[in-house]
Amino acid sequence: MKNTVSSITTTATRATEKRKPRKKRTMKNEVWCWLFLAPTLLLFAMFQGWPIMASWYYAMLDWSGLTPDSTFVGMQNFINVAKDPYFWNAFKNSFKFMLGTVPFHLIIALVLAVILHRPGLKASNLFRTFIFLPVVTTTSIVGIIMVFIWGSDGAVNDSLFKLGILDQPINWLGDATWSMFTVILISVWKNLGVNLIYWLAGLQSIPKDLYEAADVDGASGTRKFFHITVPLLIPIGTIILLLNVVNSLKAFDLIKTMTNGGPFFATDVVSTYIYRYAFTSEMGLPQLGYASAAGLFFAVTIIIIAIIQSIVTKRMKGGNQ
Amino acid sequence: MKKKLRVWKNVLVFVLILQLLSACASSATKEKEKDNKDSKDSSNEQITLRVMDWADSEKAYRDQFIKDFEAKYPNIKIEYTLLTVDQFQNTITTAIKSGDAPDLFPIPNGMKLSTAIAGDMFQPLDPYLDDEFKSRFMDGVFVDGATMQDGKIYSIPAYLSLPNTMIFYNKKLFKEAGLNPENPPKTYSEFREAAKKITKASDGKAYGIIEGGKTIVRWKNPVLDWSAQGGSGLNPHSPISLVTGKASYDSKPVLEVMDLFKGMQEDGSYHPKTMGIAAPEARALFGQGQAGFIIQGEWSIGVWKKENPDLDFGVMAPPVPDSGREGYLPRPNFQPWLGMSKTTKHPEEAALYLKEYFSKEYQSVLVKNGDRFTMLKDVNETAAEIPEFKQYYELAMENSRLVPSVEIRNPESSAVFAKYKDPQPGLGDILQGLISGALKDPKDQLKLLSTNIDNSLDQAIEAAKAEGAKVSEDDFKFSNWSADKDYLAEDYKAVRK
Numbered sequence: 001m002k003n004t005v006s007s008i009t010t011t012a013t014r015a016t017e018k019r020k021p022r023k024k025r026t027m028k029n030e031v032w033c034w035l036f037l038a039p040t041l042l043l044f045a046m047f048q049g050w051p052i053m054a055s056w057y058y059a060m061l062d063w064s065g066l067t068p069d070s071t072f073v074g075m076q077n078f079i080n081v082a083k084d085p086y087f088w089n090a091f092k093n094s095f096k097f098m099l100g101t102v103p104f105h106l107i108i109a110l111v112l113a114v115i116l117h118r119p120g121l122k123a124s125n126l127f128r129t130f131i132f133l134p135v136v137t138t139t140s141i142v143g144i145i146m147v148f149i150w151g152s153d154g155a156v157n158d159s160l161f162k163l164g165i166l167d168q169p170i171n172w173l174g175d176a177t178w179s180m181f182t183v184i185l186i187s188v189w190k191n192l193g194v195n196l197i198y199w200l201a202g203l204q205s206i207p208k209d210l211y212e213a214a215d216v217d218g219a220s221g222t223r224k225f226f227h228i229t230v231p232l233l234i235p236i237g238t239i240i241l242l243l244n245v246v247n248s249l250k251a252f253d254l255i256k257t258m259t260n261g262g263p264f265f266a267t268d269v270v271s272t273y274i275y276r277y278a279f280t281s282e283m284g285l286p287q288l289g290y291a292s293a294a295g296l297f298f299a300v301t302i303i304i305i306a307i308i309q310s311i312v313t314k315r316m317k318g319g320n321q
Numbered sequence: 322m323k324k325k326l327r328v329w330k331n332v333l334v335f336v337l338i339l340q341l342l343s344a345c346a347s348s349a350t351k352e353k354e355k356d357n358k359d360s361k362d363s364s365n366e367q368i369t370l371r372v373m374d375w376a377d378s379e380k381a382y383r384d385q386f387i388k389d390f391e392a393k394y395p396n397i398k399i400e401y402t403l404l405t406v407d408q409f410q411n412t413i414t415t416a417i418k419s420g421d422a423p424d425l426f427p428i429p430n431g432m433k434l435s436t437a438i439a440g441d442m443f444q445p446l447d448p449y450l451d452d453e454f455k456s457r458f459m460d461g462v463f464v465d466g467a468t469m470q471d472g473k474i475y476s477i478p479a480y481l482s483l484p485n486t487m488i489f490y491n492k493k494l495f496k497e498a499g500l501n502p503e504n505p506p507k508t509y510s511e512f513r514e515a516a517k518k519i520t521k522a523s524d525g526k527a528y529g530i531i532e533g534g535k536t537i538v539r540w541k542n543p544v545l546d547w548s549a550q551g552g553s554g555l556n557p558h559s560p561i562s563l564v565t566g567k568a569s570y571d572s573k574p575v576l577e578v579m580d581l582f583k584g585m586q587e588d589g590s591y592h593p594k595t596m597g598i599a600a601p602e603a604r605a606l607f608g609q610g611q612a613g614f615i616i617q618g619e620w621s622i623g624v625w626k627k628e629n630p631d632l633d634f635g636v637m638a639p640p641v642p643d644s645g646r647e648g649y650l651p652r653p654n655f656q657p658w659l660g661m662s663k664t665t666k667h668p669e670e671a672a673l674y675l676k677e678y679f680s681k682e683y684q685s686v687l688v689k690n691g692d693r694f695t696m697l698k699d700v701n702e703t704a705a706e707i708p709e710f711k712q713y714y715e716l717a718m719e720n721s722r723l724v725p726s727v728e729i730r731n732p733e734s735s736a737v738f739a740k741y742k743d744p745q746p747g748l749g750d751i752l753q754g755l756i757s758g759a760l761k762d763p764k765d766q767l768k769l770l771s772t773n774i775d776n777s778l779d780q781a782i783e784a785a786k787a788e789g790a791k792v793s794e795d796d797f798k799f800s801n802w803s804a805d806k807d808y809l810a811e812d813y814k815a816v817r818k
Binding site for chain 2: 281
């Protein structure tokens with residue numbers, strides 16, 4: 001009994017001795033982590049944190065952004081934003097654009113990634129390059145060129161004529177019925193490459209032995225896709241989804257160059273709405289305070305969506321475990 | 322452990338000392354540079370004059386002007402920055418706030434002079450400009466409320482403001498459609514019919530009319546100007562009508578212009594590219610002979626002469642309603658443009674730049690090349706060589722009348738414009754919606770716009786009053802205005818009594 005007690009005491013003492021340096025080591029690691037994080041945090045505070053805080057302040061001012069005088073109006077700008085039917089039109093269009101682009105970004109890019117990930121595929125790098133090329137092209141330049149391609153006498157109408165699909169040209173960008181569809185289509189083409197890279201990274205992280213084991217068991221390609229690939233891609237898929245949702249809600253340059261939010265606000269999204277109020281005015285001065293309020297109003301919405309998505313993701317992960 | 326700590330301490334102290342030394346060295350170098358610069362300035366040696374604006378159509382001539390200026394004044398180097406209007410609006414505020422304003426820059430769009438002066442943007446030009454310089458300009462260029470405040474000149478206009486909604490027409494397409502190029506249409510019906518005939522005769526190769534449908538102001542300006550010929554009393558100086566004293570955007574003359582354009586759209590007269598392009602692209606397509614008509618300003622003439630020397634085109638006054646003329650195109654007063662930064666360290670050199678820029682020699686180059694009409698005396702008459710450019714001037718002067726300016730009548734009214742919130746969708750948006758098919762009937766939208774503008778103006782007047790400005794709704798009403806007469810200095814005097 002005595003022996004046992006002394007053995008326990010010795011073990012406990014040793015454990016305490018060992019724990020001390022580990023605690024110190026952990027603290028030291030933490031210090032190093034913060035040290036390495038410091039430049040990023042500093043840059044974030046300077047270029048994102050501060051402007052966000054400033055926007056809250058500006059949103060409570062009646063201010064053009066051009067003059068030193070401003071009037072504090074409290075929440076009035078937010079109230080005016082909420083009352084403006086054209087803000088809600090832009091709000092609706094932003095979500096229309098998001099719902100139009102994101103599913104295609106995810107599904108088409110995944111299908112292409114699975115095809116291009118096959119080991120035997122010849123010239124897969126060439127295909128990847130072709131699909132990725134629009135991503136590295138400046139969006140505003142793409143927008144300007146697409147105006148000509150999708151113009152009433154552009155290449156698209158011309159091809160559809162020759163194929164006998166159309167008997168009179170469609171005004172893809174100038175007709176309120178088609179303009180949003182056209183902008184969505186071009187955005188999908190433009191951003192497909194980057195999603196392809198995300199999915200390829202995800203596919204490469206799946207261990208090959210799982211597929212080999214499935215092969216031994218005689219599983220078909222479809223079964224392997226739905227029972228190995230899809231479940232293992234869900235974590236990265238949710239991140240891709242979040243990135244796409246946020247990016248599509250922030251869409252600006254493509255819409256600005258292709259339609260400028262028109263015709264008659266048919267493609268006016270929140271970013272173009274904010275730009276219009278912040279920097280332009282036909283009579284009188286621009287309304288930077290109001291534009292800031294519109295921006296924050298929308299940002300809060302995106303944050304709420306991000307929180308909901310993160311909760312859903314956590315629950316899904318919990319379910320999987 | 323202690324040894325390690327000591328090593329770290331030493332390293333840290335060493336780094337701090339190094340940083341301190343380098344900071345001292347750098348500030349010492351900066352001081353030295355500053356001293357050198359100041360001494361150079363004072364000894365009138367090499368200085369850099371910074372000029373910033375958005376005059377893109379002038380770029381080729383300006384580049385040459387800067388070369389000539391630098392050759393004439395070898396101690397002055399010009400650093401010229403050309404921006405778009407939007408870029409300028411963003412850049413100039415930051416530049417002024419950070420104490421880095423260019424030496425010469427224009428007043429931002431939509432801002433009135435007194436607002437700019439209150440914002441510490443400009444300084445008076447009088448100490449640097451002599452009477453000879455001031456005498457070069459036409460009467461009415463330097464007026465309190467527009468370019469002057471409290472009797473001091475703060476800004477110089479860019480050009481002589483003429484209506485920019487005259488019509489250019491393609492003479493070759495006119496002939497092919499059986500129309501007489503020497504007798505262009507005069508009424509709304511004739512204009513619509515001519516566009517229809519051109520579209521029909523061209524069989525898809527050209528269309529009746531083309532516009533830069535994405536450029537909202539190119540929709541707004543024709544409605545504002547042309548409806549004034551129908552008696553709307555609308556003008557670019559005020560949000561309300563000179564006839565009714567209210568924002569009558571749903572009045573008969575406005576609706577008639579809207580109906581005309583809508584009818585032309587239903588006829589298929591608009592070039593199919595119209596809604597997808599901006600004004601410069603529309604101008605280029607007209608230059609290529611793809612449309613019979615385009616509504617544009619005088620600056621287009623120089624572009625076509627340079628880019629499309631074979632284009633055979635004419636200029637015509639906008640058509641009047643079938644029922645006849647009830648008014649004239651509104652001709653705006655001189656607008657403030659270039660000013661000298663309040664913080665410039667080189668006012669004498671900046672004044673030299675202004676003297677050379679607003680010289681007869683350089684302004685003649687701009688007039689000769691069809692870039693603009695200048696506000697220097699006699700230059701438009703002597704320097705204009707392009708026949709269409711001369712014709713534009715004559716037609717514009719004949720068909721327009723100088724409209725009264727609220728700021729000239731009461732300079733304090735600039736406080737109202739600083740508070741005024743431009744309601745959206747505006748006049749241009751509504752016409753764009755109508756032509757694109759997104760709006761079937763503009764009447765309700767125009768009525769709503771009128772209500773919104775009246776409310777916005779009332780609120781702006783109240784807000785300006787609350788800040789101490791002596792303004793009232795009456796400042797916007799001109800009882801002695803007559804649609805067929807120029808509103809001149811004596812009229813302002815009479816209305817102020």
